[in-house]
Amino acid sequence: MSDPTEESVRSEARAWLEANWSPDLGLVEWRHKLADSGWGVPTWPTDWYGKGYSDPLGRVIEEEFDRIGAVSVARTGIRNLAAATLLEHGTKMQKEKFLLRILTGEDTWCQLFSEPGSGSDLAGASTRADKKGNKWIINGQKVWTTSAHHAQYGLLLARTDWDVPKHKGLSYFILDIEQPGVEVQPLRQMNGHASFNQVFFTDAVIEPEFQVSELGDGWKVATTTLMNERRGADGLRRYAKATEKPGRAYAEEAEEIAHQLEPYKWYPQRAGRVDLVLQRARETGKINDPAIRQEIAKLLTMSKSTEWTARRARAAADLGLPQGPEGSIGKLAASNVARKAALVHTMLSGADAMLTGENSTMGGVIAEIFVSTPATSIAGGTDEIQKNIISERVLKLPKEARTDTDRPFRDVPRNIVT
Amino acid sequence: MKFNFTEEQQEFRLVLRRFLSDHSPTTEVRRLMETDDGCDPDVWRQVCQDLGLTGVHIPEAYGGQGFGLVELGIVLEEMGRALLCAPYFASTVLAATTILNVGTEEQKVTLLPPIAAGEMIATLAFAEDSGRWDSSGVEMTATSSGDEFSLSGCKSFVLDGASAGQIVAVARRPGSTGDEGVSLFLVSPDAEGLTRTLLESMDPTRKLARLEFNNVRATLLGAEGEAAAPLSKTMDQAAICLANEMVGGADILRESAVEYSLLRVQFGRAVGSFQAIKHKAADMLLEVEMAKAAAYYAAGAHDEGDDDWPAMASLAKASAGDAYMQAAIHTVQMHGGIGFTWDNDTHLWFKRAKSSEVFLGDSAHHRELMMQRWPE
Ligand SMILES: Cc1cc2nc3c(=O)[nH]c(=O)nc-3n(C[C@H](O)[C@H](O)[C@H](O)COP(=O)(O)OP(=O)(O)OC[C@H]3O[C@@H](n4cnc5c(N)ncnc54)[C@H](O)[C@@H]3O)c2cc1C
Numbered sequence: 166m167s168d169p170t171e172e173s174v175r176s177e178a179r180a181w182l183e184a185n186w187s188p189d190l191g192l193v194e195w196r197h198k199l200a201d202s203g204w205g206v207p208t209w210p211t212d213w214y215g216k217g218y219s220d221p222l223g224r225v226i227e228e229e230f231d232r233i234g235a236v237s238v239a240r241t242g243i244r245n246l247a248a249a250t251l252l253e254h255g256t257k258m259q260k261e262k263f264l265l266r267i268l269t270g271e272d273t274w275c276q277l278f279s280e281p282g283s284g285s286d287l288a289g290a291s292t293r294a295d296k297k298g299n300k301w302i303i304n305g306q307k308v309w310t311t312s313a314h315h316a317q318y319g320l321l322l323a324r325t326d327w328d329v330p331k332h333k334g335l336s337y338f339i340l341d342i343e344q345p346g347v348e349v350q351p352l353r354q355m356n357g358h359a360s361f362n363q364v365f366f367t368d369a370v371i372e373p374e375f376q377v378s379e380l381g382d383g384w385k386v387a388t389t390t391l392m393n394e395r396r397g398a399d400g401l402r403r404y405a406k407a408t409e410k411p412g413r414a415y416a417e418e419a420e421e422i423a424h425q426l427e428p429y430k431w432y433p434q435r436a437g438r439v440d441l442v443l444q445r446a447r448e449t450g451k452i453n454d455p456a457i458r459q460e461i462a463k464l465l466t467m468s469k470s471t472e473w474t475a476r477r478a479r480a481a482a483d484l485g486l487p488q489g490p491e492g493s494i495g496k497l498a499a500s501n502v503a504r505k506a507a508l509v510h511t512m513l514s515g516a517d518a519m520l521t522g523e524n525s526t527m528g529g530v531i532a533e534i535f536v537s538t539p540a541t542s543i544a545g546g547t548d549e550i551q552k553n554i555i556s557e558r559v560l561k562l563p564k565e566a567r568t569d570t571d572r573p574f575r576d577v578p579r580n581i582v583t
Numbered sequence: 584m585k586f587n588f589t590e591e592q593q594e595f596r597l598v599l600r601r602f603l604s605d606h607s608p609t610t611e612v613r614r615l616m617e618t619d620d621g622c623d624p625d626v627w628r629q630v631c632q633d634l635g636l637t638g639v640h641i642p643e644a645y646g647g648q649g650f651g652l653v654e655l656g657i658v659l660e661e662m663g664r665a666l667l668c669a670p671y672f673a674s675t676v677l678a679a680t681t682i683l684n685v686g687t688e689e690q691k692v693t694l695l696p697p698i699a700a701g702e703m704i705a706t707l708a709f710a711e712d713s714g715r716w717d718s719s720g721v722e723m724t725a726t727s728s729g730d731e732f733s734l735s736g737c738k739s740f741v742l743d744g745a746s747a748g749q750i751v752a753v754a755r756r757p758g759s760t761g762d763e764g765v766s767l768f769l770v771s772p773d774a775e776g777l778t779r780t781l782l783e784s785m786d787p788t789r790k791l792a793r794l795e796f797n798n799v800r801a802t803l804l805g806a807e808g809e810a811a812a813p814l815s816k817t818m819d820q821a822a823i824c825l826a827n828e829m830v831g832g833a834d835i836l837r838e839s840a841v842e843y844s845l846l847r848v849q850f851g852r853a854v855g856s857f858q859a860i861k862h863k864a865a866d867m868l869l870e871v872e873m874a875k876a877a878a879y880y881a882a883g884a885h886d887e888g889d890d891d892w893p894a895m896a897s898l899a900k901a902s903a904g905d906a907y908m909q910a911a912i913h914t915v916q917m918h919g920g921i922g923f924t925w926d927n928d929t930h931l932w933f934k935r936a937k938s939s940e941v942f943l944g945d946s947a948h949h950r951e952l953m954m955q956r957w958p959e
Contacts, residue, residue: 284919286849309920355915355923355930456947504912511940512947516714516740519791519938522783532785535937536930539915540923547919549859569851577851 174222178204178229186235188412192421195414196238196269205238205268213252213264221483236414239270241405241426242312247274247320249393254378254386259339263318273425275316276394277307277340277364278387282580284309285550287322287391288331288384289569289579292366294323294338301338301371303346306363309544312428313349313362316342321371322387325380327575334574335383339375346370356536360428394545395496404433434530435537436499437506439468441527445513457512464505471498493559497551500542507538584653585883596657602634603665609928615668616787616931620746622669630669631701637675638699641683646696651886652820656827656878663831666931668788670704673742676824677817678705678751684813685767685805694749694769706747708738708770708794709814716818716943718753718765718811723796725754725766732768732803734796740942744792745781748772751804752796753814762811768801775799786938788931819896822943823885826878826899829939832932833871833903833910839929840864840910840917847919860917867913874899874906894956897949904946907936 169177181204186195199205200214208223209215218226230237244267251259266272283289292305303323313319319340326334342349346369351359378386405426407419442461446452475495481488510531511518517525521532542548556562569577588596606626615621631637640655641647648654655676662671679698682691682705697703710716711723723736734754744750750772756764770777776797784791805813841864844855854860881899884892911933915922922929940946 279920282848284849285854286851289849289851353925355925355927355933357925456951511937512945514941515945516710516941518941519740519785519789520782521785524783535785536934539912539933542916543919543923547916549857549916552859565857567850578848579851580848 169218169222171222171225174207174218175225175229178207178226179233182229182233182235186233188234188236188410188414190414192236192414192417193269193271195236197265199238200265200268209252213260214268219483220479234408234410236418238268239421240268242429243274243276243316243320244270244272245397246276246390246393247318250320250377250386250390253389254337254382256374256377258374259377263339270421270425272318273312273316275310275313275319275342275364276390277310277313277319277321278390279307279309281306281308285547286569287387288335289574289577290322290324290335291579292321292323294321294325294336294371296325299373301373301376303338303340303366303369303371306365308363309352309361310349310364311361312425313342313364314351315425318342319364320390322383324574325383328573329381330570330572331574331577332384332570333381335387336380337377337383337386338371339377340369340371341375344369355539356431356434356533358428358431360431391546395551404429431533431537434533435503435540437503437538437541438510438530438534439464439502439506441530442506442509442513445510445531449513449515451513457509460505460509460512464502464509467498467505468502471495471502474498493551493555496545497548497555500548500551503538503541507535510534584651584886585880588653588657592654592657595654596661599634599636599658599661600664602629603661603667607665607667609666609931612666612668612788612931619781619790620670620743621788621790622746626667627669627701630667630671637671637701639675641675641679641695641699645683645691646699652823652882653879653886655824656882659824659828660831660834660878663828663935664835666788666832666935670706670743670747670790672789672821672824672828673706673744673747674698674701674704676821677707677742678747678749680820681707681751681767681814681817682804684817685810687805690804703749704743704747705749705751706741706743707817708741708744708750708752709818710740711737712739712793714740714941718755718762718814719760721753721755721765723752723754724757725768725801726757727807730803732801734768734770734799734801736796738794738796739782739791741792741794743790744794745779745790750777750794752794752801753810754801756808759808764808765810765814766807767804767810767814769804770796770799770801774801784938786934788935789938816893818943819893820885822896822900822949823878823881825939825943826874826896826903827882829903829907829936830871830875830878832935832939833874833907836907836910836914836929836932836936837864837867837871840867840914843918843921854917863913863917867910870906870909874903877902891956891958894953894958897953897956900943901946901949901953904940904949908940911936 185198203216206214207216207218207226208220211217248267251263278287280290294301294303319342321338321340322335324334325336346367348365350363352361352363353359405422407422408415451457514531522529525532557564635648636658638647639650639658643649682694698705713720725732725734750770752768752770776799778795780793782791782793844860845853847854877899881895884895914929921927
């Protein structure tokens with residue numbers, strides 16, 4: 166068989182979709198077909214629901230999905246990060262048990278990394294995992310856990326050894342959230358939503374086969390999760406949008422967006438809604454104001470360059486070239502865009518920026534930009550941490566002298582968790 | 584008074600700071616922001632009667648203390664720090680100043696003492712749906728028949744407009760444009776044809792309302808058709824007041840950010856020991872101190888009667904608006920995830936900063952005014 170080309174893949178995908186897609190299918194039933202055929206995640210390995218295609222071919226197939234209007238596999242939220250992590254580090258049993266239900270959207274996942282005492286310093290986690298018999302017993306607390314209130318599983322970073330330096334004593338687990346030892350409490354944000362939570366563990370139990378990779382490998386595995394998270398924050402993120410087209414699959418997808426993806430409904434606003442700027446400038450007549458035109462032009466320049474930088478990173482990866490700095494700056498650039506967009510939207514809104522809620526501009530969307538953009542430079546690693554990574558790992562500047570990595574974790578000064 | 588405060592003024596500030604930290608802790612701010620009129624009657628009574636703050640810049644002849652904008656600025660800076668929930672800006676700053684600038688002697692004698700005593704809460708209804716605080720933007724009309732006037736149109740973004748006991752409204756002679764034909768009127772809140780709607784405000788500690796006038800009877804305040812110049816003066820004075828209020832908020836944000844960075848440990852050390860955080864804190868101090876210098880200077884220039892004070896008012900407003908918003912953004916950032924939560928207090932000031940940024944005209948607007956007015 167000859168190597169697949171863009172044309173061959175396009176016509177094959179089109180033919181398959183035309184023969185199989187119907188909006189009248191049930192959502193899960195359709196996604197099973199996608200998983201079985203490999204067309205749902207064509208860039209995944211052939212052993213695991215994919216076709217082993219390159220990213221560019223994957224995008225050709227996405228275009229065919231868009232063309233015919235077919236619903237894709239579930240791919241929003243933390244489940245993406247879970248899939249990427251398990252594909253790289255999971256056992257055969259773990260992949261069998263979890264990957265398919267991630268694709269069908271039957272399971273929701275959350276990321277149990279940050280703690281009250283450790284955010285930027287994730288390797289300072291102090292949630293404990295202790296072996297009792299052959300099971301792991303979990304005690305401690307996580308925080309800022311998006312979606313925990315309706316997740317079935319969590320990606321858990323916990324400490325299994327207190328007598329070695331911090332990065333070496335962590336292990337990575339899959340935690341069943343729906344058990345008595347886990348309590349989830351919603352946390353309200355400054356924008357009024359409560360998409361993240363505090364999660365308390367009191368003798369929560371994890372079966373030994375749900376440990377991911379080796380004991381003490383937690384930091385390495387968490388890095389895979391984080392790299393995928395940050396790569397996804399590069400300004401090319403697409404948000405799931407419900408369609409009003411008739412059909413059972415569409416209706417069920419809309420339901421999924423309304424419920425499972427409810428925590429993410431303000432995420433487009435947190436990115437700054439650059440897409441609304443020109444429309445708002447025309448509506449308010451400020452499109453003709455020279456001072457505002459300059460600011461809009463600066464914003465569009467930032468936003469476009471951010472997008473192109475992300476595309477350069479992807480293009481380089483497609484060619485198999487080593488990652489250049491373009492890969493690391495995407496998340497930082499997205500923070501700058503969000504902040505600038507909030508400023509431009511303020512100029513466009515004028516006095517209307519004093520209002521919020523359903524009766525304010527665009528049903529509250531504009532107000533939500535103002536109180537949501539501050540999350541962009543914090544979630545998934547703060548701007549300061551991104552700058553440290555860029556300067557130390559990309560630019561190879563000398564590392565800051567550290568006093569927390571040269572000693573057993575139990576001797577490192579840390580916050581007192583209350 | 585542009586570059587330093589007298590001992591009495593510093594003492595005055597300390598008294599206010601103590602009072603407000605006792606009476607306007609964020610637990611109270613959070614309680615009051617959920618209410619419709621957003622004010623605690625008991626605290627308000629003390630603000631007016633015990634401290635006499637409602638009459639600070641009202642001349643003694645009209646029941647006030649007879650101080651200037653420097654002292655009023657001190658009050659506002661402290662209220663901005665403490666996010667006091669009260670109709671102070673509406674009544675003392677906007678309404679009283681307007682009356683002082685346009686009222687006839689007889690009107691001042693009757694209207695100002697109750698405002699100075701805090702018994703009457705008044706407000707100024709100037710901006711309309713277009714959100715402009717200048718006379719050219721006024722569309723509401725005042726039709727006269729003999730001595731009687733009747734107002735029709737809409738006012739929006741009216742501070743404490745739903746709860747105020749007296750409304751000072753701006754309207755124009757039908758057919759007039761620009762600065763021509765603009766007058767001020769007194770309207771009773773329960774006048775027939777007036778509908779007041781509380782708006783949902785970005786900053787819930789500052790209550791806003793939209794007022795619809797449908798042939799509402801009104802009394803002329805001052806001279807007919809001559810309000811544009813005194814209103815412009817009122818807005819410049821209010822801009823100075825707002826600038827002082829904003830630097831108070833920016834300052835406490837800055838302090839809270841530094842304080843948190845000393846408490847919060849990551850990587851085995853206080854996050855405030857990282858240079859990235861130190862530099863951010865230093866930048867904040869720089870920006871807030873610059874804005875303070877401008878706010879104090881503008882108040883002093885006004886009180887000393889400098890010709891260029893209106894240009895300085897706009898300079899101060901734009902400077903404080905930018906510094907406050909930037910301080911709020913930095914403060915959230917320096918707190919990390921905690922800073923983005925509802926339970927952390929930062930967002931209370933963040934929202935005040937956002938709404939103050941555009942209240943009375945945004946920074947671009949004020950920079951433009953400043954350029955137009957800059958002395959040769
Ligand atoms: C909307 C949102 C959703 C989130 N979802 C999740 C989730 O699902 N799961 C999860 O595990 N976490 C989640 N987080 C948590 C997020 O990853 C952390 O908030 C973030 O990493 C910062 O940690 P922190 O809050 O502890 O802040 P801290 O680490 O305490 O930071 C405080 C300040 O210190 C600075 N700082 C810290 N270290 C350094 C340094 N070495 N050099 C310079 N400056 C430094 C920071 O930049 C920041 O300004 C979410 C956060 C948000 C806002």
